[in-house]
Amino acid sequence: MSAPPPVRALVAVEAAAPATVAEALRAAVGLTLRGAAVEVILADPDRPLLPDAARARATLALFGHPVRGPAHLDAALASATVIEVWRDPPPAALTLRPGPAAEAGALLHLCRSTVAAPVAGVQVLHLDADDGWPDRVLDHLLAGGAVAVW
Amino acid sequence: MVSRLGLVLATGPATGDLARACALAHAARRRGLAVELFAMHDGVRALAAAPAAVLALLDDGCEVIACATSADRAGIDLARLGVTAGSQDDHAAVTDGRHRVVAFT
Numbered sequence: 001m002s003a004p005p006p007v008r009a010l011v012a013v014e015a016a017a018p019a020t021v022a023e024a025l026r027a028a029v030g031l032t033l034r035g036a037a038v039e040v041i042l043a044d045p046d047r048p049l050l051p052d053a054a055r056a057r058a059t060l061a062l063f064g065h066p067v068r069g070p071a072h073l074d075a076a077l078a079s080a081t082v083i084e085v086w087r088d089p090p091p092a093a094l095t096l097r098p099g100p101a102a103e104a105g106a107l108l109h110l111c112r113s114t115v116a117a118p119v120a121g122v123q124v125l126h127l128d129a130d131d132g133w134p135d136r137v138l139d140h141l142l143a144g145g146a147v148a149v150w
Numbered sequence: 151m152v153s154r155l156g157l158v159l160a161t162g163p164a165t166g167d168l169a170r171a172c173a174l175a176h177a178a179r180r181r182g183l184a185v186e187l188f189a190m191h192d193g194v195r196a197l198a199a200a201p202a203a204v205l206a207l208l209d210d211g212c213e214v215i216a217c218a219t220s221a222d223r224a225g226i227d228l229a230r231l232g233v234t235a236g237s238q239d240d241h242a243a244v245t246d247g248r249h250r251v252v253a254f255t
Contacts, residue, residue, distance in 0.1 A: 004246050004247035004248045005247035005248065006247055007245055007246070007247045009245060020191070023160065023190070023191040023220075024255070026238070027160070027190065027191075027238070027241060027255070029238065030237075030238025030239070030241040030242055031238075031241060031242055031245060032242070033238060033239050033241075033242040034239070034242040034243060034246065036242065036245065081247065081251075082245045082251045082253070083253065084158060084160075084253040084255045085253070085255060086160065086255045087255075089161065089162070089164060089165050090165065110252075112165070112166075112167075112170075127170055128166075128170070133173075134173045134174045134176075134177035134178075135177055137174060137252065138155070138174070138177055138178055138181065138183075141152070141155070141250035141252070142152055142250065146251075147252055149252065149253060149254055149255070
């Protein structure tokens with residue numbers, strides 16, 4: 001059996017709640033367990049972390065998985081095959097904002113009904129807007145695209 | 151050839167994300183795709199709050215796995231829900247490069 005294609009995972013941490021940030025970093029470490037290249041983008045990289053989160057961040061850095069600030073978001077979005085956006089529940093405001101450079105890849109932004117589109121001009125589908133959204137998402141995925149849920 | 155959809159759920163009952171994940175899962179099953187859902191953090195609480203939705207996923211042939219660490223923290227009995235207790239290794243497995251992934255986190 002051939003080896004699976006490499007996974008490039010992006011964990012974008014939008015959440016302000018410290019416990020959620022810690023869980024996002026634990027998830028990022030988890031994603032590395034089968035060889036994925038993981039990149040973490042923190043909306044506020046200078047915010048103090050809970051001890052568990054700090055350990056997870058150090059573990060990621062030790063194994064060469066970058067943990068960086070929002071300036072790297074677009075490049076990470078453009079190359080990721082798996083995207084996890086960890087955020088506080090809507091309608092909490094988003095601070096991470098993908099720009100046009102994020103469109104370099106085949107990326108579809110899925111927006112919960114209570115969340116505005118990340119930025120004008122990018123490929124956006126509003127979840128719950130019509131009954132057919134799951135099939136549109138599947139069409140995109142099966143065509144080789146990635147999705148980010150905001 | 152992609153034959154599997156991976157779903158990651160880390161948000162709680164109030165977000166409605168479990169219903170969205172279920173809608174995707176059932177649509178994928180109608181296309182003959184295998185479906186695996188991994189829940190962690192508040193996603194485990196979402197599963198516990200909607201046992202009928204979990205049962206519908208299982209009845210439709212989906213695999214449902216939840217992080218045992220998150221379940222322990224929340225005091226949730228995964229076996230009673232019919233959900234497999236897993237670990238972060240299952241999280242990594244769900245995002246295997248042969249799969250397509252949607253994360254509600």
